[in-house]
Amino acid sequence: MTSTSQPWVEKYRPRNINDVAHQEEVVRTLEKALETANMPHMLFYGPPGTGKTTCALAICRQLYGPELIKSRVLELNASDERGISVVRNKIKGFASTAVGQGAPGYPSPPYKILILDEADSMTNDAQSALRRTMETYSKVTRFFILCNYISRIIEPIASRCAKFRFKPLGHEVMGDRLKFIATAEGLTLGEGCYEACSTHSGGDMRKAITLLQSAARLFGTATITGKEITAVAGAVDEDQVAQVVALCKTNQVDGANRIIESILKDGFPGLQIITQFAERVVDDEGVSDAVKGKICARIAEADKALVDGADESLQLMAIVSTACVAMKA
Amino acid sequence: MTEAAMDVDGGDAPQRQKASAVDANDAKKNQMWVEKYRPSKLSDVAAHKDIIDTIGRLTSQDRLPYLLLYGPPGTGKTSTILAVAKELYGPQFSQMTLELNASDDRGIDVVRNEISAFASTMRFGSNAGFKLIILDECDSMTKDAQFALRRIIEKYTKHTRFCLIGNYVSKVIPALQSRCTRFRFSPLGPNAVKDRVQFVVRQENLQITDDAIDAVTRLGAGDMRRTLNILQSSFLSKEGDGPIDANSVYATTGQPRPEDIEAIAGVLLNSNFKEAVAKVAAIKQERGLALADIVRLLVEYVFRLHMPQLARANLVSDMADVEYRLAYVTHERLQLMALVGAFANAREAIVAAAK
Numbered sequence: 001m002t003s004t005s006q007p008w009v010e011k012y013r014p015r016n017i018n019d020v021a022h023q024e025e026v027v028r029t030l031e032k033a034l035e036t037a038n039m040p041h042m043l044f045y046g047p048p049g050t051g052k053t054t055c056a057l058a059i060c061r062q063l064y065g066p067e068l069i070k071s072r073v074l075e076l077n078a079s080d081e082r083g084i085s086v087v088r089n090k091i092k093g094f095a096s097t098a099v100g101q102g103a104p105g106y107p108s109p110p111y112k113i114l115i116l117d118e119a120d121s122m123t124n125d126a127q128s129a130l131r132r133t134m135e136t137y138s139k140v141t142r143f144f145i146l147c148n149y150i151s152r153i154i155e156p157i158a159s160r161c162a163k164f165r166f167k168p169l170g171h172e173v174m175g176d177r178l179k180f181i182a183t184a185e186g187l188t189l190g191e192g193c194y195e196a197c198s199t200h201s202g203g204d205m206r207k208a209i210t211l212l213q214s215a216a217r218l219f220g221t222a223t224i225t226g227k228e229i230t231a232v233a234g235a236v237d238e239d240q241v242a243q244v245v246a247l248c249k250t251n252q253v254d255g256a257n258r259i260i261e262s263i264l265k266d267g268f269p270g271l272q273i274i275t276q277f278a279e280r281v282v283d284d285e286g287v288s289d290a291v292k293g294k295i296c297a298r299i300a301e302a303d304k305a306l307v308d309g310a311d312e313s314l315q316l317m318a319i320v321s322t323a324c325v326a327m328k329a
Numbered sequence: 330m331t332e333a334a335m336d337v338d339g340g341d342a343p344q345r346q347k348a349s350a351v352d353a354n355d356a357k358k359n360q361m362w363v364e365k366y367r368p369s370k371l372s373d374v375a376a377h378k379d380i381i382d383t384i385g386r387l388t389s390q391d392r393l394p395y396l397l398l399y400g401p402p403g404t405g406k407t408s409t410i411l412a413v414a415k416e417l418y419g420p421q422f423s424q425m426t427l428e429l430n431a432s433d434d435r436g437i438d439v440v441r442n443e444i445s446a447f448a449s450t451m452r453f454g455s456n457a458g459f460k461l462i463i464l465d466e467c468d469s470m471t472k473d474a475q476f477a478l479r480r481i482i483e484k485y486t487k488h489t490r491f492c493l494i495g496n497y498v499s500k501v502i503p504a505l506q507s508r509c510t511r512f513r514f515s516p517l518g519p520n521a522v523k524d525r526v527q528f529v530v531r532q533e534n535l536q537i538t539d540d541a542i543d544a545v546t547r548l549g550a551g552d553m554r555r556t557l558n559i560l561q562s563s564f565l566s567k568e569g570d571g572p573i574d575a576n577s578v579y580a581t582t583g584q585p586r587p588e589d590i591e592a593i594a595g596v597l598l599n600s601n602f603k604e605a606v607a608k609v610a611a612i613k614q615e616r617g618l619a620l621a622d623i624v625r626l627l628v629e630y631v632f633r634l635h636m637p638q639l640a641r642a643n644l645v646s647d648m649a650d651v652e653y654r655l656a657y658v659t660h661e662r663l664q665l666m667a668l669v670g671a672f673a674n675a676r677e678a679i680v681a682a683a684k
Contacts, residue, residue: 025581029566040361040561047661088433128469132430138364151621151656156402156496159555160363162562165583167617202662203614271660278666282606289602290677293670297647300667304654 008213009206012181017058020051021205022173026164030059037063037109041134041143043158045150046166049204052146055166056115063113065106072099072108077117087129095137115144120152127154134160168203171195177205178212182224187216192226200233236268241276245284248323256320261313270312274299274319281323291326298322362561363554366529371412374405375553376521380512381409388413391458395482396492397506399468400514403552406494407465409514414461430465440477448485459488468495475502482508516551525553526560535564536572544575548582585618590626594634597627597672605669610662620665621655624648640678647671 014020017030026044033039044052060073074094076082094114102108116122134143134157145161147153175194182189201208215228240263247256263273278299281292302315368374371385387393393413398406418425427447429435448462464470482491482505493509495501523546530537545563549556563578579586585593589612596608613620628648631641651668655661 025566025583029562029581032565039565040363040558125469128466129431132465135364138361149656149658159402159552160558162558162565163582164562165617165619167583168614170614275660275663278663282603282666285603289673292602292666293673296663296666296670300651300654300659300664300670303659303663304657307657307659 007210008181008185009209012177012184012209014051014054014058015061017055017062020055020058021177022169023051023055023164023166026055026166029162029164030055033059034062034107037107039142039162041138041145041161043145043147043150043153043161043163044166045147045153045163047168047202047204048148049201049206049208050166050168051205052166053117056117056144056146060113060115063106064108065103068103068106068108072112073115074112075115075117078121082116082122082126084123084126084129087126087133091130092133092137095133095141097140099140111139112141113144114141115146117146118148119145120147120149124154127157131156131160169198169205169208170203171198174198174201174203174205174208178208181209181212185216186222187212188223190223190225193224193229196226196229196233200229200235234268234272236263236273236276238276238280241273241280244277244320245280245323248320249286249327251324251328253321253324256324257317260316260320264313264316270306270316271303273316274302274306277319287327294326295319295323362529362533362557366525366532366557368405368408368412369415371409371416374409374412375525376517377405377409377512377514380514384409384413384512388417393459393490395490395509397498397501397509397511398492398494398514399496399498399501399511401516401552402496403549403554403556404514404516405553406514410463410492410494414463417461426461426463428463428465431469435464435470435474437471437473437477440474440481444478445481448481448489459490461490461492463492463494465494466496467493468497468500472502475505479504479508517553518551519546522546522549522551522553522556526556529557529560533564535560538572538574540575541573541578544578548578548584580616583617583619583622585616585623585626589616589618590623590630593623594627594630597669598676602669602673605672606666609665609669613665620661620668621652624652624655624668636675636679637682640675640682643678644671644675647674 017027017034020027029039042056044055046052057075060069064072074091076086076091080086091114094112097112099110099112102110119127130143143161145153145157150158150163150165171194174197178194178197179189197208197211200211211229211233212224214232215224218232219228221228240259244256244259247259260273264270278296281287281295284292298319302310302319305315306312371381371388374381384393384396396410398410400406414426415422427444429439429444433439444462447460467475478491491509493501493505498506498511498513523542526542526545529535530542541563545556545560548559559578559582563573563581566581567573567577576586593609593612596605596612600608612618613623628645631644631648634641636644648668648671651664651671654667655664
């Protein structure tokens with residue numbers, strides 16, 4: 001594969017745990033693990049694009065080197081079948097085997113590592129079958145459990161691991177990394193680019209890099225500014241959202257709904273519209289706090305409803321209607 | 330030819346022995362603290378003195394009944410029964426016990442074949458009169474398998490004892506429950522946890538402040554295993570040479586410090602809507618906190634505040650809604666706005682009550 005066609009996300013994935021940005025506690029723990037070759041089972045959780053998989057793969061590479069990693073590390077993610085039978089056979093089989101010789105030049109501690117990526121998609125039965133396996137074979141196997149939502153991991157598993165939360169990345173950290181990539185790719189980042197990247201990605205490094213690459217590919221210019229990033233980010237035009245809020249204030253439900261409908265027809269996702277509407281309402285000085293509270297409570301409910309698979313346009317109309325009623329008083 | 334081969338073998342042997350000794354040493358060093366400090370004697374089990382004493386007395390008098398140990402994770406259920414087995418059998422431990430857990434297939438076939446085969450055979454040459462079958466995590470056994478167990482349990486009383494372990498007693502069928510002596514393992518009290526933590530700290534020669542020990546104990550919430558894991562990860566992630574302090578413990582676990590919660594509550598109760606959203610988001614970002622954790626701890630704080638009862642009732646109900654929605658993969662920022670909204674309503678109610 002030529003380097004130009006490779007996604008930047010993969011091309012610039014940190015190879016070393018020191019290069020992982022913004023997760024100091026985890027990095028320090030893993031560094032010490034490199035020195036002493038000692039660590040507990042790990043549970044990494046946090047939003048997407050914060051470096052969980054990167055950290056796990058980097059530490060394995062540094063512990064075992066490129067050759068030994070093939071026999072010492074097993075990575076299973078949601079694309080692999082991970083029902084209870086896999087836990088009983090494949091995982092237990094891997095976990096129970098003894099380890100061989102270490103590789104020269106690497107710490108290669110006397111245990112294997114089993115990475116369970118996207119573990120929150122494992123069934124509860126499969127997770128409970130893991131419990132004793134994790135303890136019985138702790139001498140020869142360490143588990144890395146990676147997930148977005150800790151609430152989906154059953155308590156007995158969580159209690160067996162050292163838990164680390166991966167934080168969403170802040171503006172500066174993200175800016176540094178983007179600058180590094182831009183320099184390597186021969187791009188200049190113009191005005192407002194960092195801000196646009198970090199607002200639209202919401203602290204997700206992977207998304208920010210993808211945005212940058214899409215903008216570079218789409219416009220083909222050597223300079224990328226905030227405007228281009230916003231264009232590829234799929235954000236709704238602020239003017240349209242402002243219009244909806246203004247119509248709500250004057251209680252024109254029909255007009256507001258018509259605009260919402262047309263935004264939806266343009267193919268914008270419902271959650272994006274809701275988020276921008278919410279930001280707009282919160283920032284509005286002319287709306288009282290009590291009214292904001294009412295509208296935000298309805299928005300939060302709609303958010304949950306969308307997760308459960310509710311209809312986008314109905315939920316949006318409900319929000320707009322609530323806003324109209326609340327702002328009337 | 331053969332002689333030469335033997336010679337080579339002979340020369341190799343001591344070297345190999347040395348290598349394995351180093352490995353064993355390494356293995357000890359590499360062990361997780363949770364396993365390293367698992368109690369090997371009944372008297373070492375950290376808490377539940379009454380249960381431990383009762384079981385110890387029954388064991389020494391050779392009158393062990395069928396046991397059903399249940400309770401939340403990390404409270405010493407498996408440790409207790411493993412310690413009992415070690416005291417009973419010593420080196421014969423592995424022949425005299427059968428340990429099955431959820432990682433083993435435990436359908437009705439296993440109950441019919443493996444368990445009943447193990448239970449029905451007599452063992453000679455042992456001081457203890459009976460064998461022990463430990464069914465760990467028995468709440469995840471199928472109903473059918475549990476039903477099949479009923480008669481087996483009764484049939485082999487003479488030379489077999491069963492011990493069932495589970496988190497949820499409600500998932501064990503009543504027919505099995507009534508055949509066992511039940512012991513509930515409640516979460517450990519802070520003093521018992523602290524004693525054990527201090528023991529580990531001494532063994533590992535850790536530098537740690539008293540505040541940090543308190544923090545570890547508090548975050549562990551009565552779960553010994555979780556407590557030790559927090560201690561080990563705080564030790565691994567600490568910066569420089571200084572002792573482990575409370576701040577680094579909170580930072581490692583990603584849990585809000587009490588100061589953070591106070592700061593957030595202050596913002597929520599005093600700032601206007603727009604400012605509150607911005608400030609709380611900033612604190613969240615800086616300290617890397619999850620909104621769900623914040624809400625959970627804020628509730629405790631709200632109950633300590635002085636405010637009209639009705640306002641508090643509404644506020645807590647709203648916060649519960651936010652927490653519920655957060656458990657279902659919702660948008661943090663939208664939920665944060667809802668939380669700010671809940672406090673805005675509460676503020677209004679407080680003002681109204683003051684008039």
